[in-house]
Each structure stands twice: as structure tokens, then as C-alpha cells.
Amino acid sequence: MGNISVELFGKKLRNPVMNASGTLGYGKEIERLWKISLLGAFVTKGLSVRPHHGNPQPRIWDLGYGMLNSIGLQNIGIKRFMEEYSQFFRRRRTPIIVNIFGFTEEEYFECARVIGHTSVVLAIEVNLSCPNVKQGGISFGKDPEVVRRIIRGIKSETDIPVIAKLSQEVKDIVEVAQAAYEGGVDGLTLINTIPGVVNDGGKFIRGGISGPFLKSFALKAVYECAKRLPIPIIGAGGIMNANDALDFFLAGAKAVQIGTATFVDPNTIPKVIKELKRRYKEGRWKRDL
Numbered sequence: 001m002g003n004i005s006v007e008l009f010g011k012k013l014r015n016p017v018m019n020a021s022g023t024l025g026y027g028k029e030i031e032r033l034w035k036i037s038l039l040g041a042f043v044t045k046g047l048s049v050r051p052h053h054g055n056p057q058p059r060i061w062d063l064g065y066g067m068l069n070s071i072g073l074q075n076i077g078i079k080r081f082m083e084e085y086s087q088f089f090r091r092r093r094t095p096i097i098v099n100i101f102g103f104t105e106e107e108y109f110e111c112a113r114v115i116g117h118t119s120v121v122l123a124i125e126v127n128l129s130c131p132n133v134k135q136g137g138i139s140f141g142k143d144p145e146v147v148r149r150i151i152r153g154i155k156s157e158t159d160i161p162v163i164a165k166l167s168q169e170v171k172d173i174v175e176v177a178q179a180a181y182e183g184g185v186d187g188l189t190l191i192n193t194i195p196g197v198v199n200d201g202g203k204f205i206r207g208g209i210s211g212p213f214l215k216s217f218a219l220k221a222v223y224e225c226a227k228r229l230p231i232p233i234i235g236a237g238g239i240m241n242a243n244d245a246l247d248f249f250l251a252g253a254k255a256v257q258i259g260t261a262t263f264v265d266p267n268t269i270p271k272v273i274k275e276l277k278r279r280y281k282e283g284r285w286k287r288d289l
């Protein structure tokens with residue numbers, strides 16, 4: 001099998017494949033099917049200063065062209081995650097990317113403080129698509145100045161590499177990425193879900209759309225940002241198989257994240273890793289046309 005290890009933020013990863021935040025829980029759950037140590041890195045679900053219950057069921061809908069989720073950022077809180085789970089990943093020799101969010105700028109900084117310094121954490125991934133409660137609920141990631149400030153503030157709290165995770169729901173994603181870069185960000189994850197609404201038996205529910213519908217938007221974001229910024233980019237959005245992953249690598253991504261595909265087939269991630277190794281060994285790091 002081909003060696004598809006990559007270097008990210010000065011650390012060697014087994015391979016460039018990760019789960020997307022929020023799609024593999026806290027990591028232990030999937031081990032009934034496959035070992036978490038197969039991953040290049042594990043990405044946590046979004047964690048915040050205080051725990052959240054999330055929204056009532058149902059919380060995911062199959063749209064045919066993708067999925068809409070309305071999880072409501074359910075999580076156990078960053079402190080509890082670090083105390084109860086970091087040892088599990090250390091034993092598995094699997095680096096963690098800790099995904100954080102806040103409802104105020106201060107909450108983002110507090111998350112970075114709680115993580116502190118620990119070698120098992122490869123990076124902090126900052127979900128900037130959250131509503132800013134002090135600014136009428138407008139998402140932080142929509143304002144380049146706010147993005148620059150949040151990244152700069154997090155960087156001053158930690159020496160762990162910081163990744164900005166951006167949404168396509170902005171006028172110009174390259175402008176927002178540039179602002180994150182000016183704030184000192186070390187990498188980008190492109191992209192988060194796109195907001196949508198589903199009609200659930202007459203009840204209209206807001207959520208984020210993921211899956212195949214997202215792929216072209218995500219690929220464009222990766223392609224445009226990789227041309228302009230000298231930092232590693234992690235591609236996410238509608239990656240369902242190895243061909244999709246290769247499109248992202250060819251567009252300039254250093255690594256990829258797989259989310260919705262796991263809901264279709266929980267073995268997608270091991271299958272994609274195996275297929276990428278096979279193609280690499282055959283000397284063709286290119287997609288089947």
C-alpha cells in the first residue's frame with residue numbers, strides 16, 4: 001500500500017483524511033466498526049465553554065441532494081472533553097483537532113485557555129459560523145474585521161496552531177480567509193454547512209446543509225484560497241469517495257474531512273483511505289475520470 005502520510009503544522013500524520021466536525025461524536029462511538037487510529041487526525045464535534053443540550057429530535061433530514069442538520073451545537077463542554085477524552089486519543093496515538101465555538105468573542109478565547117498546552121492536540125479549529133449574540137445574532141464569520149480580531153485573540157491565548165473554519169455564506173470567502181491570515185491563522189478548513197430550511201410536516205426548521213450539494217462551493221473555496229494564501233487548507237464538503245477527495249487535493253487542499261458520507265455508509269472513511277493508498281501506490285495521484 002502507498003505511503004500517503006502528510007506533514008501538517010510540523011507533525012507527521014498517517015494520512016490526509018479526517019472526519020468532519022460533528023459527524024463522529026467524541027470518537028469512541030465509531031470504534032465498534034473501525035479503529036479511530038486509522039484517521040490522519042480526529043476532529044471533535046463543536047465544543048463550547050458551557051455544555052449545550054442541543055435541539056429536540058428529529059435533527060437530521062435526508063434531502064436527496066444532501067442532508068440538513070439542526071443539532072443545535074449539542075456538546076459536553078470543552079473542559080469535560082479535555083478531562084475525559086484526551087487520554088483515549090493519546091493511547092490511540094491519534095492527534096486531535098479541537099473544534100470550538102462561542103456566542104461571544106470572549107467565549108472563543110476562554111475555550112483556547114481551557115485547552116491549554118497538550119501535545120495530543122494538533123490544532124484548534126475555530127467554527128466562525130456561530131451567531132454573535134452581542135451583534136444581533138449575525139454570524140462572526142461574515143465580518144472580516146471580527147474574524148481578524150477573534151483569530152488574533154485566540155492566538156494570544158495559545159501556542160497550538162489555529163485553523164479558521166469558514167462558511168460559504170459570505171460575500172467573498174477569500175476576503176474572510178485573508179482577514180484570518182492577517183490575524184495570524186495557521187490553516188483553513190473550507191467549508192462549513194450552508195444554512196437552509198426544511199419543511200417538516202408543516203413545521204419549518206432551520207439547519208445546515210451538507211453533502212453532495214456542497215461540493216462545488218467547497219471546491220471553489222479551496223481552489224481560490226489555495227492560490228492566494230500560503231497556509232495549509234483542509235477541504236470539506238460533499239466528499240463521498242476517493243475521487244471527490246482527489247478533486248480537493250488537486251485544487252490545493254493538504255488534507256480532507258469527510259462528514260455526511262459517514263451517515264450514508266459508516267465505513268466510508270476507511271474505504272477512502274484504502275483507495276487513496278492504492279492509487280498512490282500505482283503512481284497516479286489523480287482521479288478516475
Ligand SMILES: Cc1cc2nc3c(=O)[nH]c(=O)nc-3n(C[C@H](O)[C@H](O)[C@H](O)COP(=O)(O)O)c2cc1C
Nearest residue numbers: 020021022046069127191192210211237238259260
Ligand atoms: C450532523 C452534523 C453536525 C455538524 N456539527 C458541526 C460542528 O459541531 N462544528 C462544525 O464546525 N461543523 C459541523 N458540521 C459541519 C461539518 O463539519 C462539515 O463542515 C460539513 O458537513 C461539510 O462536510 P460534508 O459535506 O462532508 O458533511 C456538522 C455537520 C453535520 C452533518
